[in-house]
Amino acid sequence: MSVVTGIRRRQVILNGLTHATMILVSLLVIFPFLWMVSISLRNNLEIFTTPIHWIPKIFTLDAYKEILTSMQHRRALMNSYFVALLTTLASVTLASLAGYGYSRFNFPGKRATLMFILSVQIIPPMLLAIPYFLLSVAYNIYDSYLALVVTYTSFSLPFATLMLRSYFATIPRELEEAAIIDGCTRLGALIRVILPVSLPGIIATAVYTFVLAWNELLFALTLTEGWKRRTVPVSIGFLMGEFTSEWNQIMALSVIASVPIVALFLFLQKHLIQGMTAGAMKG
């Protein structure tokens, strides 16, 4: 009996240690975010103090006011939302069609095109930035929403297609066979039968695509000029470059920029993780 309680006690102690360690690690991981919020709520005199003011002595929303009343920053937010949403729409649409095609049909070139989709992910974004820049200038779509949406879709499409393909493959064919016998077209079957059933997979793909598009920096940097089409990450970069004395504003903008990400994280965490782990799977 005492052997069993001895083991039990050891387990309890180890579990306690595990929790203690995890709490410590969590604090280390979260601290930068807490610091970001803390800085955003103070005035500029309290940024670099000795001793450190962990919580501002004077709370102020001035930084947020500055950012939210600035037309350029509001425009940047709107641009980011617009581009990210359009990209998600385009990617999910094209990827659903292709994923359905790959999961239901056999045709010559199926394996070859799949390898193509897989291989295309190896091309580094910096390599693509050069032709995207030059071609967008040549075709007169430099500094346009079209250029951003099109380039963002291109780099999220491979992953989205492969993910939806393996997701659709788990759905039994009998589901759409029934609809087709009733006179539905293949496309109709996809839209009316398969998509509703695959909602979790679609959401995972959509959320992951949105996050990638929202966070993107390189193409937004090289394909836009001026504040009219600028997205939030570029805005933050410029703010940091120009006004390294207005840290409270920089942090306020960072907090505002992170709102959709945190929202998606809180409500759709499972889908996000599904997307993240699928990102490493072969097709």
Next chain:
Amino acid sequence: MAKSFTSAFPKEWRQGYLFIAPAILALVALILYPTLYVVRMSLLDNPLMPNAQFVGLKHFKDVFRDPVSWEAFRNTLVFTVLSVLAHLIIGMSVALLLNRQIGHCMRSLYRGIMILPWLFTSAVVATIWRLIYHPLGVLNSLLLGTGLYTHSDLIDWLGSEKLALLTIVAINTWRGFPFVFLMILAGLQSLPGELHEAAMVDGASGGKEFLHITLPLLKPVLLTVGILDTIWSVRHFDLVFLLTGGGPRYATQLISTYIYQRSFQGTNFGFGSAMALVILIVSSLLGWFYIRSVTSAASRPA
């Protein structure tokens, strides 16, 4: 597959092609064509001019003769090796902790917290850490408080030629470990529970169990995630660009940031194209290893 007598292409083929066509065409136009465009540009002397001459491998020679290129290669190697190792070690440690019997709810909570650094845009990550590593920032203030150094020793972490790259590696470690952690955790949780019980019955202690049972079984996951992380690290751009721009004096210049500097700030697109193709070749080799490791893992009996 039934052959249709009335058309050359059976219905199944036609439908398959129709469904995949939009995506495939998009990728051909948006990825394949631009890549070929880059190859062409790397072989012309002045790609922006209409009457550019074919100059063969001149740009590639320029790349390999430029001492800054070699700085970039070296820095990228250091950055990649250190980042990937750090990600693996930390990711593995946290995954092992969370794999213990701590209850599903708590595990989900901790797991959620752990993935936060990866979710935020690099611009936000850069601003927070630039402030923390600021000469007057939190880190230095804390170090001053411990009495380990005085005001005259204040280190400008991101401005020091010796320390800037390591500082960025540290930031990238915090930023990038969630993905590795998530994959290793998934791998750990897919291991059969009986193994742990069997190990305890056999008297294998925690350390022995880890070394002889868990680690070998995790090898496929570690290999896969390690190669993927390496591919991503080699092409890294965002944090370095935002935090130091490649400086001070090329101490943090990576391949991607140097391409950006020569092409977009310097308009030498031929040079940039050639160097970009170099990364592509390196990435392709790594990608080949990745596919091999994934397929060999899949073919191994469970």
